[in-house]
Amino acid sequence: xxxxxxxAKSMLMLLWLFVALTTAxxxxxxxxxxxxxxxxxxxxxxxxxxxxxxxxxxGNPAVPLSPDPLVRYTWDKSTVNASQLQIYRxxxxxxxxITPPSAIQNDSIVDSVxxxxxxxxxxAAWFEFVxxxxxxxSSNNLGKISGWHVEAGLSEFNSVYPGKKRKPVLYNNTxxxxxxxxxxxxxxxxxxxxxxxxxxxxxxxxxxxxxxLVAKIKPIAYQGSFSSQDDRLTQTWYRGAYGVRLNxxxxxxxxxxxxxxxxxxxxxxxxPTMATALQAFGDAPVYDLVxxxxxxxxxxxxxxxxxxxxxxxxxxxxxxxxxxxxxxxxGDQDGFAKLVPDVLSIVDARINDxxxxxxxxxxxxxxxxxxxxxxxxxxxxxxxxxxxxxxxxVVKVVRDVYRALVHLPQFDKDxxxxxxxxxxxxxxxxxxxxxxxxxxxxxxxxxxLAAGIATPADRDLWINSTLNDSVTICSWSxxxxxxxxxxxxxxxxxxxxxxxxHHCWGNMLDTGKGCFxxxxxxxxxxxxxxxxxxxxxxxxxHPWASGVTxxxxxxxxxxxxxxxxxxxxxxxxxxxxxxxxxxxxxPTPKGSIAVYAxxxxxxxxxxxxxxxxxxxxxxxxxxxxxxxxxxxxxxxEVKGNGTIVKEAEAxxxxxxxxxxxxxxxxxxxxxxxxxxxxxxxxVCEQQNQGASALRHGNYPASVSxxxxxxxxxxxEHGADGYILLGANTNGTNVENLPSYVSSVEIYSxxxxxxxxxxxxxxxxxxxxxxxxxxxxSRRLGWLGMDDDTYWNPGIVVDVNTTNFGKIAGGKEQSSVxxxxxxxxxxAMRYKLSLYCVAKTEHEQFALRVMxxxxxxxxxxxxxxxxxxxxxxxxxxxxxxxxxxxxxxxGMHISAVAFSRSAPTISATTD
Numbered sequence: 001x002x003x004x005x006x007x008a009k010s011m012l013m014l015l016w017l018f019v020a021l022t023t024a025x026x027x028x029x030x031x032x033x034x035x036x037x038x039x040x041x042x043x044x045x046x047x048x049x050x051x052x053x054x055x056x057x058x059g060n061p062a063v064p065l066s067p068d069p070l071v072r073y074t075w076d077k078s079t080v081n082a083s084q085l086q087i088y089r090x091x092x093x094x095x096x097x098i099t100p101p102s103a104i105q106n107d108s109i110v111d112s113v114x115x116x117x118x119x120x121x122x123x124a125a126w127f128e129f130v131x132x133x134x135x136x137x138s139s140n141n142l143g144k145i146s147g148w149h150v151e152a153g154l155s156e157f158n159s160v161y162p163g164k165k166r167k168p169v170l171y172n173n174t175x176x177x178x179x180x181x182x183x184x185x186x187x188x189x190x191x192x193x194x195x196x197x198x199x200x201x202x203x204x205x206x207x208x209x210x211x212x213l214v215a216k217i218k219p220i221a222y223q224g225s226f227s228s229q230d231d232r233l234t235q236t237w238y239r240g241a242y243g244v245r246l247n248x249x250x251x252x253x254x255x256x257x258x259x260x261x262x263x264x265x266x267x268x269x270x271x272p273t274m275a276t277a278l279q280a281f282g283d284a285p286v287y288d289l290v291x292x293x294x295x296x297x298x299x300x301x302x303x304x305x306x307x308x309x310x311x312x313x314x315x316x317x318x319x320x321x322x323x324x325x326x327x328x329x330x331g332d333q334d335g336f337a338k339l340v341p342d343v344l345s346i347v348d349a350r351i352n353d354x355x356x357x358x359x360x361x362x363x364x365x366x367x368x369x370x371x372x373x374x375x376x377x378x379x380x381x382x383x384x385x386x387x388x389x390x391x392x393x394v395v396k397v398v399r400d401v402y403r404a405l406v407h408l409p410q411f412d413k414d415x416x417x418x419x420x421x422x423x424x425x426x427x428x429x430x431x432x433x434x435x436x437x438x439x440x441x442x443x444x445x446x447x448x449l450a451a452g453i454a455t456p457a458d459r460d461l462w463i464n465s466t467l468n469d470s471v472t473i474c475s476w477s478x479x480x481x482x483x484x485x486x487x488x489x490x491x492x493x494x495x496x497x498x499x500x501x502h503h504c505w506g507n508m509l510d511t512g513k514g515c516f517x518x519x520x521x522x523x524x525x526x527x528x529x530x531x532x533x534x535x536x537x538x539x540x541x542h543p544w545a546s547g548v549t550x551x552x553x554x555x556x557x558x559x560x561x562x563x564x565x566x567x568x569x570x571x572x573x574x575x576x577x578x579x580x581x582x583x584x585x586x587p588t589p590k591g592s593i594a595v596y597a598x599x600x601x602x603x604x605x606x607x608x609x610x611x612x613x614x615x616x617x618x619x620x621x622x623x624x625x626x627x628x629x630x631x632x633x634x635x636x637e638v639k640g641n642g643t644i645v646k647e648a649e650a651x652x653x654x655x656x657x658x659x660x661x662x663x664x665x666x667x668x669x670x671x672x673x674x675x676x677x678x679x680x681x682x683v684c685e686q687q688n689q690g691a692s693a694l695r696h697g698n699y700p701a702s703v704s705x706x707x708x709x710x711x712x713x714x715x716e717h718g719a720d721g722y723i724l725l726g727a728n729t730n731g732t733n734v735e736n737l738p739s740y741v742s743s744v745e746i747y748s749x750x751x752x753x754x755x756x757x758x759x760x761x762x763x764x765x766x767x768x769x770x771x772x773x774x775x776x777s778r779r780l781g782w783l784g785m786d787d788d789t790y791w792n793p794g795i796v797v798d799v800n801t802t803n804f805g806k807i808a809g810g811k812e813q814s815s816v817x818x819x820x821x822x823x824x825x826x827a828m829r830y831k832l833s834l835y836c837v838a839k840t841e842h843e844q845f846a847l848r849v850m851x852x853x854x855x856x857x858x859x860x861x862x863x864x865x866x867x868x869x870x871x872x873x874x875x876x877x878x879x880x881x882x883x884x885x886x887x888x889x890g891m892h893i894s895a896v897a898f899s900r901s902a903p904t905i906s907a908t909t910d
Contacts, residue, residue: 128214146204449487470697640668836892
């Protein structure tokens with residue numbers, strides 16, 4: 001978009017502000033009434049849900065750090081059915097861009113124009129606007145618009161989402177609604193209006209008196225809360241909660257907000273979603289909604305049925321985890337007992353094939369270390385880290401099941417049996433897994449910590465090595481990151497957990513507004529800003545990324561049920577010199593529990609920790625916990641209205657309680673239940689109080705960009721060998737590999753498995769320096785994808801990490817992988833280079849670099865853009881590598897080249 005005219009922008013903004021003020025809600029908190037919001041000049045289409053009613057707009061405290069426009073709203077439960085959705089209108093965007101500015105003169109649109117609107121945050125909404133001919137009288141502006149072509153578009157990011165630009169539906173001559181799917185709503189932050197003169201001689205000027213987003217919402221209020229002295233942690237909690245709220249339907253939770261074919265209730269996807277819903281919105285309507293979702297997605301062998309993605313072996317296990325989360329939150333014994341037969345049938349199946357060779361786990365997550373998605377084909381079996389991560393998950397679920405069953409007398413024998421099975425599985429994992437313990441990866445070691453597999457020595461090993469590197473700690477999928485957080489909590493490695501939240505979720509605070517994303521990488525912030533389209537075009541409102549919110553309430557604020565339904569509750573918040581305050585509320589069936597905890601340096605070498613608990617409903621059993629050691633501070637004494645619980649009597653039955661936590665927490669039973677206050681004194685070592693817990697590692701490989709040498713750079717970058725992609729006139733490659741490279745495989749990987757990628761011949765030239773030298777002339781071929789050929793409307797993508805589309809050879813692909821196998825016996829540092837020529841001026845893509853053996857990231861992800869004249873991207877490393885080429889606005893590569901010495905031309909690092 002070009003820069004906009006200040007006067008044109010101001011004219012539209014003032015006009016829309018006037019309409020907003022004259023049609024806004026009258027919010028009367030005393031009588032809970034509203035006025036209908038509609039455009040006074042024209043009658044719009046019928047809406048599927050009623051406008052907001054029965055609400056109090058200031059019923060909850062203000063939360064400036066929340067992205068949710070309705071964070072303060074509460075609803076009158078006596079008049080509002082929470083299972084029926086409501087809508088509200090947003091009558092003015094926060095910003096507009098007009099291209100060209102000259103198309104708007106005074107109060108009229110006089111020429112073809114594109115108007116881009118930023119609505120500030122993402123919403124579950126649809127887009128409506130009013131257009132009228134300026135020549136019509138104000139008393140009758142419902143005349144037909146002639147001489148103009150009208151289109152509209154929408155997106156989560158600042159360019160139109162593929163397939164979401166079309167002609168809007170016209171109602172009553174001047175009222176337009178963009179309808180992209182039968183449910184109307186999309187994940188929307190940006191909208192566009194495209195006005196094109198089709199008959200310049202006769203087209204009359206237009207006015208645009210009204211624009212609005214119509215946003216749907218489930219009328220439930222926040223019951224939980226979180227704040228910290230660290231604003232970004234507070235933002236993180238509310239971002240996660242908002243993403244879950246936007247994906248609440250009348251009778252289920254969706255898996256994604258934007259409609260791309262997979263907007264349904266998905267069994268495993270819903271696990272972090274429901275966990276967060278229980279912590280942030282826990283109340284009778286949400287308890288019912290979660291229970292409804294559990295039955296809808298029940299794939300058990302007793303009362304269950306086939307559901308979306310239940311062939312993914314981990315997904316029924318996550319469903320079991322959600323059943324247990326719901327039971328701990330609600331204490332609904334009858335409801336839980338009805339689900340137990342299906343829970344046990346699912347768990348028994350996985351116990352029977354535990355660590356079985358050739359097990360088809362189908363999918364374990366969107367990260368190359370886990371197989372990067374689908375892995376059920378003969379040519380792409382799931383890798384070992386994926387299998388071990390799944391096996392550790394099975395062990396964790398078995399433990400969680402027996403800990404829940406002990407609270408129901410009729411399942412005493414089952415509880416005892418599964419406790420024994422858990423011990424047996426732990427021993428089998430330790431004794432039969434060759435990678436245990438020092439060769440487990442990030443995902444499997446985190447699950448092993450959470451499962452109770454780890455010995456104290458294992459915990460120290462993994463926390464100080466495998467899980468202690470900022471380069472590798474973030475999973476490419478925010479879904480997987482939830483379980484890494486659980487591993488940290490199980491080891492009581494809270495400082496590492498907090499830093500990983502900053503590192504792995506914090507980047508999303510900077511590159512979007514509203515929710516968390518389907519996929520993410522910390523280094524994307526180096527080349528993408530707020531509102532930009534991201535590599536692979538992930539969903540920007542994916543509730544599976546919201547597990548961090550649930551984790552912060554239970555582990556960081558430390559409010560855990562010791563008995564289902566919070567009949568007994570443990571409050572053990574984490575505070576330290578670097579995380580000095582936490583203030584949180586967690587809902588329970590009998591009312592909310594609030595905790596305020598702070599850490600303060602009392603004097604040199606001493607500190608005080610205070611925990612204050614508000615328990616207005618006087619829950620009968622309340623326990624408070626203090627860490628014995630916090631960083632390098634050691635507990636000396638505790639004062640307050642309670643008694644210390646002996647270690648042998650400590651609350652082992654508390655949800656997610658582990659040996660590591662128990663060893664480091666002193667538990668006190670409160671003797672006063674309405675308001676509880678304790679204060680603890682610590683003696684501190686003076687060194688390293690503020691030192692980072694998570695090692696900020698260095699990338700072992702280096703990346704450079706050469707924008708000067710163009711095609712002639714092949715002589716330097718390909719001094720040892722190369723592959724010229726599609727350089728033959730029939731589209732085949734010209735290959736001349738160096739001796740230290742045994743093979744180069746270029747393939748796509750998606751739901752259909754791994755498939756080779758075909759290149760295409762572009763042409764020849766004697767003069768174009770962007771073309772590569774080829775005998776006495778120059779040639780260019782390439783492989784890749786076009787921006788306008790992927791995310792076609794109607795393509796069904798179950799879980800997406802990358803862009804789907806048609807490559808030059810006509811096959812569908814999700815992303816392009818290049819695996820370079822180097823002879824192991826010839827260890828050396830070499831340079832691998834890609835030559836890239838843009839097919840279109842706006843082409844952009846990014847490159848993710850991994851070690852082929854570990855599949856850990858080894859270099860910063862860089863974006864390739866502005867390369868219509870050709871650019872060389874290079875990585876220098878000493879072993880086999882994998883490159884993942886991720887389209888943003890298309891991608892094309894023309895050569896893969898090798899050299900062992902730095903090129904003599906001038907190279908720059910982007």
